[in-house]
Amino acid sequence: MRTLLFILISVQCTLAQKYKLDKSLVSFFSSAPIEDIRAGNTKSNSIFNLANGEIVISIPINQFQFDKALMQQHFNEKYMESGKYPRATFQGKISGIEKVQYQQEVLAIGIMNIHGVNQAIEIPGQLTLNKDQIDMKAVFKVILDDYKIKIPAIMWKNIAEEIEVTVNFIYKPYEN
Amino acid sequence: MKISIVLPLMIFNSIALFAQDDLMKLLEAELKEEPSEIIQTFDGSRVVNGHAAKALSKGELEFLIMHRFGRINSGAYNLFGLDQAFIRLGFEYGITDNMSIGLGRSSFDKSYDFYFKDKLISQRKNVSPVTVTLFSSLAINSSQRKIDFPDITFNDRLAFTNQLLIARKFNSKLSLQLMPVFVHTNVVDQDSEFNSLFALGFAGRYKLTKSLALTAEYYNRLNVKQNSVYNNPVAIGIDIETGGHVFQIHVTNAFGMIERAIIAETTGHFFRGDFNLGFNISRSFQLNKQKRSKSW
Numbered sequence: 295m296r297t298l299l300f301i302l303i304s305v306q307c308t309l310a311q312k313y314k315l316d317k318s319l320v321s322f323f324s325s326a327p328i329e330d331i332r333a334g335n336t337k338s339n340s341i342f343n344l345a346n347g348e349i350v351i352s353i354p355i356n357q358f359q360f361d362k363a364l365m366q367q368h369f370n371e372k373y374m375e376s377g378k379y380p381r382a383t384f385q386g387k388i389s390g391i392e393k394v395q396y397q398q399e400v401l402a403i404g405i406m407n408i409h410g411v412n413q414a415i416e417i418p419g420q421l422t423l424n425k426d427q428i429d430m431k432a433v434f435k436v437i438l439d440d441y442k443i444k445i446p447a448i449m450w451k452n453i454a455e456e457i458e459v460t461v462n463f464i465y466k467p468y469e470n
Numbered sequence: 471m472k473i474s475i476v477l478p479l480m481i482f483n484s485i486a487l488f489a490q491d492d493l494m495k496l497l498e499a500e501l502k503e504e505p506s507e508i509i510q511t512f513d514g515s516r517v518v519n520g521h522a523a524k525a526l527s528k529g530e531l532e533f534l535i536m537h538r539f540g541r542i543n544s545g546a547y548n549l550f551g552l553d554q555a556f557i558r559l560g561f562e563y564g565i566t567d568n569m570s571i572g573l574g575r576s577s578f579d580k581s582y583d584f585y586f587k588d589k590l591i592s593q594r595k596n597v598s599p600v601t602v603t604l605f606s607s608l609a610i611n612s613s614q615r616k617i618d619f620p621d622i623t624f625n626d627r628l629a630f631t632n633q634l635l636i637a638r639k640f641n642s643k644l645s646l647q648l649m650p651v652f653v654h655t656n657v658v659d660q661d662s663e664f665n666s667l668f669a670l671g672f673a674g675r676y677k678l679t680k681s682l683a684l685t686a687e688y689y690n691r692l693n694v695k696q697n698s699v700y701n702n703p704v705a706i707g708i709d710i711e712t713g714g715h716v717f718q719i720h721v722t723n724a725f726g727m728i729e730r731a732i733i734a735e736t737t738g739h740f741f742r743g744d745f746n747l748g749f750n751i752s753r754s755f756q757l758n759k760q761k762r763s764k765s766w
Contacts, residue, residue, distance in 0.1 A: 339501055341493050350493040356506050362756040363527030371510040372680045385494055446681050452713050
């Protein structure tokens with residue numbers, strides 16, 4: 295009976311180690327002969343379980359803000375088809391976390407879904423454990439072809455085939 | 471005792487196993503989907519001749535060159551109409567995300583036009599099935615000079631248009647639009663025309679590829695005198711969209727590029743071969759770059 299209690303408590307503890315995204319910026323940058331394109335998104339959702347490193351991220355595609363409004367429309371309409379595929383998601387695990395309060399190099403391994411296409415990926419990044427807050431940062435490349443995002447031939451000088459994505463996440467303990 | 475250890479362990483393990491999916495479910499439960507606006511019902515600010523139910527975004531400036539050649543059936547002597555040309559140069563600017571103002575100058579009747587477009591309702595899933603845009607314009611015909619017509623007043627030169635553009639994007643390919651319109655021209659030939667003309671327009675777009683679309687437009691004039699010298703305007707075209715530019719190439723029986731001239735003063739029977747080639751080229755500029763991409 296005591297064991298049961300102990301295990302139940304430990305289960306409770308693992309649940310209590312969940313963190314929820316408090317502040318976020320996902321931005322991307324594309325450099326092509328005619329123009330550089332950048333966009334930022336502060337409307338991501340994510341839950342991170344520090345106990346086992348599991349992480350889920352969901353990014354609303356139509357919340358990417360561009361400097362040019364027309365570009366934003368074309369991004370949603372022609373390339374990402376955000377009406378059909380409203381969110382990009384990542385589902386995986388962060389390995390290499392040491393429970394000490396300093397910045398550390400970690401690796402996120404999991405499945406990325408963009409434009410309705412699943413890809414197994416590994417993303418190196420930095421994770422900082424603070425009291426009541428976890429910071430995560432990562433910079434990685436997304437190859438448009440991997441996710442069946444087609445650029446018309448007429449536009450190849452405007453849009454790069456490889457996009458650099460920067461992620462800045464701040465997590466707070468999950469309360470519910 | 472054994473069971474009481476094993477059972478919770480099993481539960482614990484299953485929790486660990488399915489935690490990722492559970493996390494996703496937990497996350498999805500938190501997402502609040504706001505019905506997003508249906509965008510890009512039409513690529514350009516014009517379907518062909520007339521306006522599309524679309525307002526520019528805030529700070530967006532569009533420069534539009536419209537060009538109509540002469541009648542194709544005017545023969546080889548006129549190089550099938552290419553010797554002749556009517557042109558309209560215009561600007562449109564987005565004051566807010568739903569409201570635009572514009573001005574232009576057409577060589578047809580030497581008209582200056584000023585207009586205002588206000589998107590009253592946006593098509594949104596489960597909220598509104600259509601986009602409704604109000605279009606209102608004033609056109610000044612400056613072709614009659616004071617020297618030649620000493621009695622002409624400023625009022626005599628004016629024409630007004632009020633129009634509702636009701637559009638629905640049915641899917642990523644097909645968009646249709648209905649346009650009830652009222653055109654009032656201060657001076658017309660009273661024998662054959664009314665000053666106030668009502669018409670109902672129909673327009674559509676069908677995307678063939680991501681950058682190429684087929685368009686069509688027709689205005690049916692509702693109150694027409696028996697001996698009217700004008701006809702209903704018909705237009706069929708293609709749109710080529712390349713980022714900041716929209717190229718529209720079409721055939722139409724209208725020479726005019728403003729509402730009064732398109733709807734009330736189109737000559738020639740489209741289906742008897744009286745049509746001309748034309749094109750619109752638009753270039754979009756973003757004037758207020760907000761650097762929205764970089765802020766938290």
